[in-house]
Amino acid sequence: MRIVFMGTPEFAVPCLTEIIEKGHDVVSVITQPDRPKGRGKKLTPPSVKVKALEHNIPILQPEKIKEKSVVAKLRDLAPDCIVVVAFGQILSKEILDIPPLGCVNVHASLLPKYRGAAPINWAIINGETISGVTTMYMDIGLDTGDMILKKETRIENKTAGELHDELSLLGAKLLGETLVLFEKSQVPREKQKDDESCYAPMMDKNTGKIDWKNTAQSIDCLIQGVNPWPSAFSTYKGEKFKVWRAKVANEICNEIPGKIIKVDKEGLFVATGQGILVLEEIQFLNNKRMTVDAYLRGHEIEKDVILGEWND
Numbered sequence: 001m002r003i004v005f006m007g008t009p010e011f012a013v014p015c016l017t018e019i020i021e022k023g024h025d026v027v028s029v030i031t032q033p034d035r036p037k038g039r040g041k042k043l044t045p046p047s048v049k050v051k052a053l054e055h056n057i058p059i060l061q062p063e064k065i066k067e068k069s070v071v072a073k074l075r076d077l078a079p080d081c082i083v084v085v086a087f088g089q090i091l092s093k094e095i096l097d098i099p100p101l102g103c104v105n106v107h108a109s110l111l112p113k114y115r116g117a118a119p120i121n122w123a124i125i126n127g128e129t130i131s132g133v134t135t136m137y138m139d140i141g142l143d144t145g146d147m148i149l150k151k152e153t154r155i156e157n158k159t160a161g162e163l164h165d166e167l168s169l170l171g172a173k174l175l176g177e178t179l180v181l182f183e184k185s186q187v188p189r190e191k192q193k194d195d196e197s198c199y200a201p202m203m204d205k206n207t208g209k210i211d212w213k214n215t216a217q218s219i220d221c222l223i224q225g226v227n228p229w230p231s232a233f234s235t236y237k238g239e240k241f242k243v244w245r246a247k248v249a250n251e252i253c254n255e256i257p258g259k260i261i262k263v264d265k266e267g268l269f270v271a272t273g274q275g276i277l278v279l280e281e282i283q284f285l286n287n288k289r290m291t292v293d294a295y296l297r298g299h300e301i302e303k304d305v306i307l308g309e310w311n312d
Contacts, residue, residue, distance in 0.1 A: 125225035
């Protein structure tokens with residue numbers, strides 16, 4: 001098939017690789033423009049662009065996919081299908097109508113749950129036990145198109161980064177199976193049930209702020225769901241620190257939420273709105289992330305301090 005591939009971050013790379021390896025004719029890759037990255041703000045190409053360059057695939061990087069010149073170019077390319085994976089821009093109906101076989105999206109959730117920008121993170125934050133990927137026909141709504149295939153996996157205490165990597169590979173496999181069905185003209189369509197949907201909004205740096213009045217279990221889910229970005233954080237005596245790993249203690253506690261009730265090699269035992277959370281791996285400003293045990297060898301953390309109190 002003649003395919004135009006639209007994608008941007010690392011998550012989309014396995015899908016592009018799958019299409020190339022299965023022998024499809026990738027007539028163009030469309031991705032976001034290069035952006036400044038890192039402390040030096042060096043202009044950096046998207047991961048999908050890097051992969052496309054390896055295979056000498058023509059690349060377009062429009063600021064806006066809806067530009068008339070871009071739409072005209074897409075028509076000239078005459079793709080049988082457009083595959084979209086974490087592209088980062090919304091396609092107009094004008095574009096959706098170009099390929100005769102439609103526009104196919106790989107979405108990192110079991111639709112209709114977790115439509116939106118950050119499905120991997122919010123599934124973990126909300127304490128889901130199952131996640132997965134869905135291929136679907138795109139329409140003018142936000143992740144509302146008819147579903148084609150699904151694959152699921154257990155979350156099992158994974159961080160968002162770990163689940164991201166797993167789902168990117170699972171999505172590529174599912175996309176390969178979906179394109180085989182297109183070649184056979186045997187593609188199923190299942191309408192989404194809107195009343196079963198929920199939204200996974202874009203995150204920002206404040207998403208990771210820990211509210212110690214929440215339960216130990218929900219805070220633990222937040223820590224995993226925002227790892228590696230934007231990362232969970234709180235304060236110790238007004239100094240911000242990140243929390244990279246924790247576990248729920250099998251203990252009952254009636255102390256003030258946020259209070260450090262014990263400090264030892266196992267971690268910081270912190271009271272929450274319900275239960276105790278043991279902080280195992282932390283990172284203070286200008287320090288590396290490390291276990292609490294390692295941090296205590298060179299620093300002191302006092303018992304009875306209330307975490308989360310801010311110095312304005």
